[in-house]
Amino acid sequence: MDNITIKLNGRAVSVPAGSTILEAARSAAIDIPTLCYMKGLNEIGACRICVVEVKGAKSLITACNYPVSPNMEVFTRTPRVLEARKKTLQLLLSNHNCDCLSCNRNGTCELQALCRQYGVDAVDRYAGAKTPSQPDETAPHMIRDNSKCILCHRCVAVCTQVQSIGAIGANGRGFNTNVSSPFKLGLGTTNCCHCGQCIAVCPTGALTEKSQIDQVFDAINDPGKVVLVQTAPAVRASLGEAFGLPIGTDVQGKLAAALRRLGFDRVFDTSFGADLNVMEAAAELLARLHDGGKLPVISACCPSWVKFCEHFYPEMTEHLSTCKSPQQMTGAVAKSCWAEKVGIDPQRIVMVSIMPCTAKKFEIHRPDEAANGMPDVDYALTTRELARMIRRAGIRFCDLAGEAYDTPIRAGTGAGMLFGAAGGIAEATLRMAAYTLTGQPAPAADFSQVRGLDGVRQATYTLGEQQLKVAVASGLGSARALMEQVKSGKADYQFIEIMGCPGGCVNGGGQPQVPYTIRNFTDVREARTAVLYAIDKGNPLRNSYENPDVKALYKNYLSKPGSYRAHSLLHTTYIKRRRNEY
Ligand code: SF4
Ligand code: SF4
Numbered sequence: 140m141d142n143i144t145i146k147l148n149g150r151a152v153s154v155p156a157g158s159t160i161l162e163a164a165r166s167a168a169i170d171i172p173t174l175c176y177m178k179g180l181n182e183i184g185a186c187r188i189c190v191v192e193v194k195g196a197k198s199l200i201t202a203c204n205y206p207v208s209p210n211m212e213v214f215t216r217t218p219r220v221l222e223a224r225k226k227t228l229q230l231l232l233s234n235h236n237c238d239c240l241s242c243n244r245n246g247t248c249e250l251q252a253l254c255r256q257y258g259v260d261a262v263d264r265y266a267g268a269k270t271p272s273q274p275d276e277t278a279p280h281m282i283r284d285n286s287k288c289i290l291c292h293r294c295v296a297v298c299t300q301v302q303s304i305g306a307i308g309a310n311g312r313g314f315n316t317n318v319s320s321p322f323k324l325g326l327g328t329t330n331c332c333h334c335g336q337c338i339a340v341c342p343t344g345a346l347t348e349k350s351q352i353d354q355v356f357d358a359i360n361d362p363g364k365v366v367l368v369q370t371a372p373a374v375r376a377s378l379g380e381a382f383g384l385p386i387g388t389d390v391q392g393k394l395a396a397a398l399r400r401l402g403f404d405r406v407f408d409t410s411f412g413a414d415l416n417v418m419e420a421a422a423e424l425l426a427r428l429h430d431g432g433k434l435p436v437i438s439a440c441c442p443s444w445v446k447f448c449e450h451f452y453p454e455m456t457e458h459l460s461t462c463k464s465p466q467q468m469t470g471a472v473a474k475s476c477w478a479e480k481v482g483i484d485p486q487r488i489v490m491v492s493i494m495p496c497t498a499k500k501f502e503i504h505r506p507d508e509a510a511n512g513m514p515d516v517d518y519a520l521t522t523r524e525l526a527r528m529i530r531r532a533g534i535r536f537c538d539l540a541g542e543a544y545d546t547p548i549r550a551g552t553g554a555g556m557l558f559g560a561a562g563g564i565a566e567a568t569l570r571m572a573a574y575t576l577t578g579q580p581a582p583a584a585d586f587s588q589v590r591g592l593d594g595v596r597q598a599t600y601t602l603g604e605q606q607l608k609v610a611v612a613s614g615l616g617s618a619r620a621l622m623e624q625v626k627s628g629k630a631d632y633q634f635i636e637i638m639g640c641p642g643g644c645v646n647g648g649g650q651p652q653v654p655y656t657i658r659n660f661t662d663v664r665e666a667r668t669a670v671l672y673a674i675d676k677g678n679p680l681r682n683s684y685e686n687p688d689v690k691a692l693y694k695n696y697l698s699k700p701g702s703y704r705a706h707s708l709l710h711t712t713y714i715k716r717r718r719n720e721y
């Protein structure tokens with residue numbers, strides 16, 4: 140591609156034709172602020188915080204969506220530009236509740252950071268009427284508080300274009316414009332799939348998870364309770380970001396240490412549940428292959444994908460694997476087999492999970508997720524909520540030395556760890572299927588075709604005498620594209636993995652928020668995924684069937700995958716949802 144040379148603040152800068160002024164500035168190590176801009180997704184130039192002066196143009200120009208042209212002269216920090224940005228911020232604050240002290244996003248709010256940067260020292264420069272709003276608390280996983288919304292439309296773009304759902308959009312006109320669900324419905328009465336991707340992209344505190352931190356602290360402080368905690372693979376790849384560590388830092392050991400200091404009675408690892416899921420799912424797949432059951436088998440570890448399937452493809456729910464997610468399996472085992480082993484009344488157990496996910500808050504209340512007559516999991520907290528708990532408890536996270544998880548539900552194999560990355564469930568299941576079909580462990584590098592961040596990937600493998608065609612999709616828009624292929628008969632896969640968040644759980648809706656000044660130029664998913672691949676590679680046990688705790692569980696309690704007891708504890712059912720069934 141040809142390059143174009145422009146002058147930026149008086150210095151020559153050469154960039155590929157088609158670049159925007161924003162990209163040109165970035166390549167010259169100059170930051171231009173953005174709020175509404177999401178590369179390739181929301182390039183609407185609506186917030187006008189990215190304005191710059193272009194020689195010859197009367198008005199200020201939005202840098203995020205204006206392409207460079209030969210000999211263009213751009214100025215990014217003239218007094219006129221700086222004053223315009225400050226005024227934009229003051230106008231945004233004029234319709235904002237400015238309740239920063241009690242806001243979850245205090246310290247991570249992109250609006251707050253810009254106000255600091257541009258010297259906005261009074262919140263009431265343009266005081267006047269504010270758009271009326273009431274928080275929407277109807278959804279199980281999140282709260283929308285439009286008194287903090289700046290109408291950037293990032294959430295709408297991700298829900299509509301990436302997730303293909305459109306549970307939210309602009310309503311009202313002029314001063315009454317607001318982002319909400321159609322027909323003034325509460326989000327909890329729409330086909331929202333609880334993925335939390337809207338929260339992950341919101342620059343302010345307008346969207347937050349429904350927090351259960353206080354209930355968990357209460358349980359920890361209750362001497363009558365035995366409070367267990369489990370952590371999903373992807374949490375160890377991101378929690379460090381909340382404490383200033385670089386994106387892509389593995390904090391597995393510090394995570395276990397912090398949880399112990401918070402007062403949890405046992406620190407368990409959800410990757411144990413992931414290995415257990417692989418054992419059950421591989422048995423299910425091979426049984427359906429040999430006995431003529433519904434194919435393809437589609438993974439059901441991701442609750443936002445499950446809800447999406449139930450809403451949009453109810454006729455396909457019979458294809459879903461009946462295996463519970465690793466979170467639910469871990470909870471069910473802890474409240475039955477583990478409780479029996481250590482002699483604790485399961486009624487005293489409170490199971491808390493730390494997840495990269497907001498949909499897990501929905502999953503724990505689903506029907507048929509209560510194997511022992513009580514919920515398998517009592518509270519599902521996000522990575523962000525855990526970071527807040529650690530801070531509230533005064534724990535110096537970065538200074539902690541690493542500790543191990545507790546037996547017998549401790550860190551799983553490399554295969555279990557892969558569940559946090561897109562393609563990981565497929566890869567782990569393939570390793571298991573290969574062993575079952577050939578009697579030999581598969582070389583770990585064999586299934587790398589299912590790795591990657593593309594929306595949909597596919598691969599065909601021959602394992603013994605069995606040919607297996609596999610597809611992987613992440614992001615619900617990609618899931619829709621794949622399901623349309625399957626429905627139309629254009630695809631003949633035997634196994635499909637679908638994760639609701641683009642890139643899988645490492646990019647979950649409950650992960651630490653990364654400002655778009657970084658996300659527009661760095662793919663955080665790659666760095667977090669690399670952590671899990673490194674843990675897999677460094678683990679001497681890379682196959683789920685090698686997990687000693689899982690082997691002991693089958694030997695002492697469950698007999699074998701797919702047994703009657705395994706089914707009653709570890710499998711679930713689905714709902715064919717009608718339009719009004721949420
Ligand atoms: S949680 Fe997901 S589906 Fe629901 S509104 Fe947000 S982006 Fe849309
Ligand atoms: S809720 Fe957040 S992401 Fe959505 S429009 Fe408002 S500020 Fe933007």
Ligand code: SF4
Binds near residue numbers: 333645
């Ligand atoms: S991909 Fe992972 S984080 Fe995202 S909704 Fe599914 S389970 Fe949750």
